[in-house]
Amino acid sequence: MISWRRLWAVCNKEFKQLARDRGTIAMIIGIPVLELLMFGYAINNDVRHLPAVVLDQSQSAFSRHLTEDVAATQIVDFVASVATIEELDSLIRSGQVSVGLFIPADAQRRSQQPDRRVAQLIVDGTDPVIAGVVAQLQAMPLGLRSHDWLREKNNSFELRIYYNPEKRSAVNIVPGLIGLILTMTMVLFTAIAIVREKEHGTLELLIATPVSVLELLMGKVLPYILIGLIQASLVLGLGYWVFNVPVSGSLLDVYLATSLFIAASLMLGLVISTVAESQFQAMQMTIFVFMPSILLSGFMFPFAGMPVAAQWVAEVLPLTHFLRIIRGIVLRGASLGEMLTEMLILLGFTVIMLTIAALRFNKRLD
Amino acid sequence: MQAIKVRNLSRQFGSVTAVDSLDLDISVGQVYGFLGPNGCGKSTTIRMLCGLLKPSAGEVNILGLSIPEQAEALKLKTGYMTQSYSLYRDLNVVENLNFMAEIYSLSGRNKRLRIEELITRYQLGDIRHQISGSLSGGQRQRLSLAAAVIHKPPLLLLDEPTSAVDPQSRRDFWESLFELVEQGTTILVSTHFMDEAERCHKLAILDRGKKVADDSPKNLMRDINAHVVEVHTDSVASAQDVLQCLPEIKGVTQLGLSLRVLVDRQVDQAEDFIRQTLTSHQLTAVATQVKANLEDVFVVATMSQPSGSR
Ligand SMILES: Nc1ncnc2c1ncn2[C@@H]1O[C@H](COP(=O)(O)OP(=O)(O)O)[C@@H](O)[C@H]1O
Ligand SMILES: [Mg+2]
Numbered sequence: 001m002i003s004w005r006r007l008w009a010v011c012n013k014e015f016k017q018l019a020r021d022r023g024t025i026a027m028i029i030g031i032p033v034l035e036l037l038m039f040g041y042a043i044n045n046d047v048r049h050l051p052a053v054v055l056d057q058s059q060s061a062f063s064r065h066l067t068e069d070v071a072a073t074q075i076v077d078f079v080a081s082v083a084t085i086e087e088l089d090s091l092i093r094s095g096q097v098s099v100g101l102f103i104p105a106d107a108q109r110r111s112q113q114p115d116r117r118v119a120q121l122i123v124d125g126t127d128p129v130i131a132g133v134v135a136q137l138q139a140m141p142l143g144l145r146s147h148d149w150l151r152e153k154n155n156s157f158e159l160r161i162y163y164n165p166e167k168r169s170a171v172n173i174v175p176g177l178i179g180l181i182l183t184m185t186m187v188l189f190t191a192i193a194i195v196r197e198k199e200h201g202t203l204e205l206l207i208a209t210p211v212s213v214l215e216l217l218m219g220k221v222l223p224y225i226l227i228g229l230i231q232a233s234l235v236l237g238l239g240y241w242v243f244n245v246p247v248s249g250s251l252l253d254v255y256l257a258t259s260l261f262i263a264a265s266l267m268l269g270l271v272i273s274t275v276a277e278s279q280f281q282a283m284q285m286t287i288f289v290f291m292p293s294i295l296l297s298g299f300m301f302p303f304a305g306m307p308v309a310a311q312w313v314a315e316v317l318p319l320t321h322f323l324r325i326i327r328g329i330v331l332r333g334a335s336l337g338e339m340l341t342e343m344l345i346l347l348g349f350t351v352i353m354l355t356i357a358a359l360r361f362n363k364r365l366d
Numbered sequence: 367m368q369a370i371k372v373r374n375l376s377r378q379f380g381s382v383t384a385v386d387s388l389d390l391d392i393s394v395g396q397v398y399g400f401l402g403p404n405g406c407g408k409s410t411t412i413r414m415l416c417g418l419l420k421p422s423a424g425e426v427n428i429l430g431l432s433i434p435e436q437a438e439a440l441k442l443k444t445g446y447m448t449q450s451y452s453l454y455r456d457l458n459v460v461e462n463l464n465f466m467a468e469i470y471s472l473s474g475r476n477k478r479l480r481i482e483e484l485i486t487r488y489q490l491g492d493i494r495h496q497i498s499g500s501l502s503g504g505q506r507q508r509l510s511l512a513a514a515v516i517h518k519p520p521l522l523l524l525d526e527p528t529s530a531v532d533p534q535s536r537r538d539f540w541e542s543l544f545e546l547v548e549q550g551t552t553i554l555v556s557t558h559f560m561d562e563a564e565r566c567h568k569l570a571i572l573d574r575g576k577k578v579a580d581d582s583p584k585n586l587m588r589d590i591n592a593h594v595v596e597v598h599t600d601s602v603a604s605a606q607d608v609l610q611c612l613p614e615i616k617g618v619t620q621l622g623l624s625l626r627v628l629v630d631r632q633v634d635q636a637e638d639f640i641r642q643t644l645t646s647h648q649l650t651a652v653a654t655q656v657k658a659n660l661e662d663v664f665v666v667a668t669m670s671q672p673s674g675s676r
Contacts, residue, residue, distance in 0.1 A: 009468030013457065020456050205452040208416050209469045210441045365418045
């Protein structure tokens with residue numbers, strides 16, 4: 001039996017404490033804003049304007065056209081021109097350029113022969129993203145100015161990209177960030193909210209009162225659902241205004257799914273709080289959950305590309321399921337009904353975690 | 367009528383026995399004191415009585431409830447002051463009282479009236495909107511007591527409530543306790559101050575988890591197992607050295623220029639015994655037998671344990 005008055009008393013107290021805790025308030029607002037701006041602007045797999053060097057041994061009209069064609073893609077900017085292959089190597093090794101274009105003396109003759117390559121692209125492969133982008137140049141239709149017939153040879157498929165035709169990373173990042181930020185803040189806040197009472201000794205008095213385990217746990221958790229929804233709104237709003245990411249599906253669905261995910265994260269925080277003895281330990285354990293969430297959930301790397309073992313770990317993380325739901329709703333306009341399985345998994349996770357927390361948390365000191 | 371009845375209560379922490387086969391009988395309407403040095407098991411006992419720690423062995427019956435099985439029912443009837451300040455430091459006085467009132471299901475007019483009553487009674491009016499973390503020791507203690515009695519519990523468990531408080535606040539605090547006792551409250555209070563212990567109706571002296579004395583302070587002082595002799599001598603230090611080595615002497619304490627000596631009760635003429643002993647060591651002394659005080663009782667009680675090394 002839950003006494004709503006006691007539950008409210010705990011909630012209300014938590015709100016008052018939160019309102020006086022400037023650091024936490026700064027975190028609630030600051031983390032979503034900063035992360036969104038950082039991820040939105042900095043992470044961009046669609047790389048352009050790589051510094052490049054050209055080594056032109058042909059010195060012909062053909063080679064100048066070829067260089068211009070490559071430059072016209074905007075993938076590379078030619079910042080230097082060298083005469084020897086040693087100079088080119090040295091520029092790449094020192095990191096001054098990422099790409100070298102080597103045009104041999106017989107380039108024009110080679111272009112007449114279908115089985116021979118016209119020129120060579122030398123790429124600094126230390127960043128695979130850059131290497132991948134430059135690899136696109138390999139398939140570049142050489143023909144705007146140099147050779148018309150090559151164009152047909154290269155485009156065997158017509159490619160159509162759904163939902164994010166410009167391939168802007170912000171579109172993928174914004175809904176993912178909602179999940180990432182909630183994982184970080186919600187788990188940490190609840191874990192700390194209870195461990196702090198242990199550390200300050202206030203828990204000893206609290207458990208000597210008639211407040212029940214469920215009233216105590218729920219009362220501590222409920223205020224953060226509201227906080228979490230505020231954070232989600234902040235990310236969605238900024239995503240819309242700054243990065244032009246609209247919500248394709250229903251906003252109600254977004255908030256329902258987000259609430260469920262917040263609940264799941266909060267319950268995970270509760271479980272951590274029953275294990276951790278100090279706020280520092282709670283922080284460590286949160287990071288322990290946070291790292292795989294970032295790396296394996298599909299936020300950073302596509303889920304399908306991960307080894308099976310990693311996929312199994314990922315399936316246990318609530319963020320994995322939330323990302324599928326939220327990307328579905330926000331980007332593809334899916335409805336909650338189409339995401340029912342994922343929702344049920346999140347719900348199951350929440351219930352299991354609450355049960356574990358309630359069983360582990362007893363109103364005793366030993 | 368019995369408020370607390372404890373039999374054979376023990377608690378182990380690993381290999382440490384914090385409380386060892388404790389028996390307690392506490393009547394309703396008493397101030398019952400736990401006197402003992404740090405680490406003797408006062409807090410552990412009180413926590414077991416609250417149901418916050420599970421006993422390793424023994425039976426506890428409080429206000430007719432069997433603990434720890436019925437601990438939740440007991441929590442409605444007890445007020446608890448923890449050893450260290452345990453209200454919210456980032457909430458102000460009224461907010462803390464308000465929270466505790468709601469936790470004990472007070473609401474509306476009843477709640478407001480009760481809080482105002484407590485604010486008046488415990489002189490919290492001037493600091494009602496002050497954040498409790500910035501209160502002085504005495505103010506915190508008054509607030510903690512107000513919070514502990516907010517639901518008018520018949521039993522109060524107070525764990526060293528006066529250890530961080532100035533002497534005047536301590537006296538005021540004890541006045542408040544007697545006021546509560548007059549209204550029928552039973553109070554169990556732990557302390558390491560002799561003057562406070564002396565004000566209790568009954569007193570248990572704890573030493574390394576064991577109860578070594580249990581009676582009213584008056585009876586304890588009357589029945590002390592030693593003669594108390596005050597010794598005035600020219601060379602206090604030498605006299606102390608001589609006396610300490612004797613098996614008949616249970617304790618020697620220097621008080622300024624005199625010594626307070628506890629002599630075994632078996633010795634017939636304690637004054638003569640001391641004088642003669644000191645004379646044989648070329649020391650002249652004046653010895654006068656005086657009445658025992660509670661500190662003497664404490665020293666005798668805590669040394670007479672077989673394992674004692676004090
Ligand atoms: N949670 C605990 N874990 C291990 N040992 C404990 C714990 N609580 C108390 N003790 C030990 O039990 C003994 C009694 O402690 P305590 O009851 O706090 O004494 P007091 O309150 O009289 O100072 C001490 O030796 C203390 O170290
Ligand atoms: Mg103690």
